[in-house]
Amino acid sequence: MTTSAAAPAEATLRLLRERRIAPSILSADFARLGEQVGEVLAAGARVIHVDVMDGHFVPPITFGALMVGALADQVHEAGGILDVHLMIERPERYVAEVARAGADGITIHVEATAHVHYTLQAIREAGCAAGAALCPATPAGALGEVGHEVLDLALCMSVNPGWGGQEFIPFSLDKLSRLRRALPDHVALEVDGGVHGATARPCVDAGANLLVTGSAVFGAPDPAGAYASMVAAAGIG
Numbered sequence: 001m002t003t004s005a006a007a008p009a010e011a012t013l014r015l016l017r018e019r020r021i022a023p024s025i026l027s028a029d030f031a032r033l034g035e036q037v038g039e040v041l042a043a044g045a046r047v048i049h050v051d052v053m054d055g056h057f058v059p060p061i062t063f064g065a066l067m068v069g070a071l072a073d074q075v076h077e078a079g080g081i082l083d084v085h086l087m088i089e090r091p092e093r094y095v096a097e098v099a100r101a102g103a104d105g106i107t108i109h110v111e112a113t114a115h116v117h118y119t120l121q122a123i124r125e126a127g128c129a130a131g132a133a134l135c136p137a138t139p140a141g142a143l144g145e146v147g148h149e150v151l152d153l154a155l156c157m158s159v160n161p162g163w164g165g166q167e168f169i170p171f172s173l174d175k176l177s178r179l180r181r182a183l184p185d186h187v188a189l190e191v192d193g194g195v196h197g198a199t200a201r202p203c204v205d206a207g208a209n210l211l212v213t214g215s216a217v218f219g220a221p222d223p224a225g226a227y228a229s230m231v232a233a234a235g236i237g
Helices: 010-017 030-042 065-077 095-101 116-125 140-145 172-182 200-206 223-234
Strands: 020-023 047-053 081-087 105-109 129-134 153-157 188-192 210-213
Touching (some): 020 223, 030 047, 065 081, 065 095, 095 105, 095 116, 116 129, 129 140, 129 188, 140 172, 172 200, 200 223, 210 223
Parallel strands (some): 020 047, 020 210, 047 081, 081 105, 105 129, 129 153, 153 188, 188 210
């Protein structure tokens, strides 16, 4: 593989580098998924987070490339992107399939494969933005051994991956600050887990520009209104 092959679209990179709330469909009502995604897109969301879980790397099983494909046209027609978070073992096996389904960014866990650089390179060659995620106990320095030329996004888990509705782990704020100082400016910094009205602004202040929110948006009776409240709480509107 060579890093001179296909690269992410500039529009994708621009959205990932902006300060944005990224609603996670993990907390959506699956019977009304298209409707609820449409509501937050209409409210201004442009980054839709898709958590793929395999029952091995994390206990739950969620959905895969078929769900990405089901949402891709709707999200893209609204000017948005699909931010796909693979919480799965051996993610290098599934990059091509998820990219073909319509993902714009694919994030893998450094704990889930022995071939982190190879997998990030494969993601970029598939035309997607490449992200690397760290579980709470994984040191921020783990990304220091990943070539930044193949890294577009770093994801700091602020809860243990696998379940929605967990409480934000407070020391994640210090970890976010350390990541932001260590990463080049072109690498987006995302935080995922326990992000709600009280934790959003501290995450932004610590250096995160993408805030994944699940139950705080899709768990609310009015997802569009909840999205707007999250934007205000984060001070990014």
